[in-house]
Amino acid sequence: MTSATAAPPVLRLAGVSHTYSGQRRRTAVLKDIDYAFERGTFYTILGPSGSGKTTLLSLASGLDTPTKGTITFEGQDLTELGLGRYRNQHAATIFQQYNLLTYLTALQNVTCAMEITGTKPTTGSRKARALHLLEKIGLDKAMATRNVLQLSGGQQQRVAIARALACDVDILFADEPTGNLDEDTAAGIIGTFRELAHEQDKCVVVVSHSQQLAAQSDRVLTLRKGKLTEQVNAR
Numbered sequence: 001m002t003s004a005t006a007a008p009p010v011l012r013l014a015g016v017s018h019t020y021s022g023q024r025r026r027t028a029v030l031k032d033i034d035y036a037f038e039r040g041t042f043y044t045i046l047g048p049s050g051s052g053k054t055t056l057l058s059l060a061s062g063l064d065t066p067t068k069g070t071i072t073f074e075g076q077d078l079t080e081l082g083l084g085r086y087r088n089q090h091a092a093t094i095f096q097q098y099n100l101l102t103y104l105t106a107l108q109n110v111t112c113a114m115e116i117t118g119t120k121p122t123t124g125s126r127k128a129r130a131l132h133l134l135e136k137i138g139l140d141k142a143m144a145t146r147n148v149l150q151l152s153g154g155q156q157q158r159v160a161i162a163r164a165l166a167c168d169v170d171i172l173f174a175d176e177p178t179g180n181l182d183e184d185t186a187a188g189i190i191g192t193f194r195e196l197a198h199e200q201d202k203c204v205v206v207v208s209h210s211q212q213l214a215a216q217s218d219r220v221l222t223l224r225k226g227k228l229t230e231q232v233n234a235r
């Protein structure tokens, strides 16, 4: 009988602590966090304002490095893999402030991200794929070809979501992705996250205050006093 070796988790945080150093004081935000994120799973991270959710997301998405501990992607330390390479090839992030390129249209924001990350759709052009994704989340062609500054906050948020979805990555991070959206649009986005996890075997990690979002996810984590704890989602 052969014994199969289990694949490492897609993302693992081991002994991760993070402290911000100001001129007068140091703020210890995360304290010795151990957690393994798996593919095919949709996670929500809840926690009071200021508990460190965005900090955790910025470390896990390779935007910053922890002051202590290690973060690995499929068993490889992010600093060895290269943070830029990790962000380009394996992880996409939907930021709270959208971070769109304000001199471009919605469509160009999406196609530009595909070009930068070298994402080629399996069928059709990048433009066709981008238009399809924008339409899927409720932005028609007229809106897609408008400069993003001529879109509302909620519409800009949807462009940021389409941009992240367009890049075929292993892990999708999102910081309050439904904060500016009406209930129906938010439900559609949550459905897309579930589909990504369950049908495309991606790992989806969302930071939110929304109980609606948490109720739809597979695992709910809570960040409090620097510690991350998990509850199994009872549905």
Ligand SMILES: Nc1ncnc2c1ncn2[C@@H]1O[C@H](COP(=O)(O)OP(=O)(O)OP(=O)(O)O)[C@@H](O)[C@H]1O
Binding pocket: 020, 021, 022, 027, 029, 047, 048, 049, 050, 051, 052, 053, 054, 055, 056
């Ligand atoms: N660059 C920084 N320098 C110093 N302190 C920071 C920095 N960024 C965040 N903090 C502090 O770290 C703590 C955690 O902030 P963080 O933004 O991660 O919390 P959060 O849980 O995402 O909050 P919210 O739910 O309000 O968005 C806060 O006390 C914040 O003031």
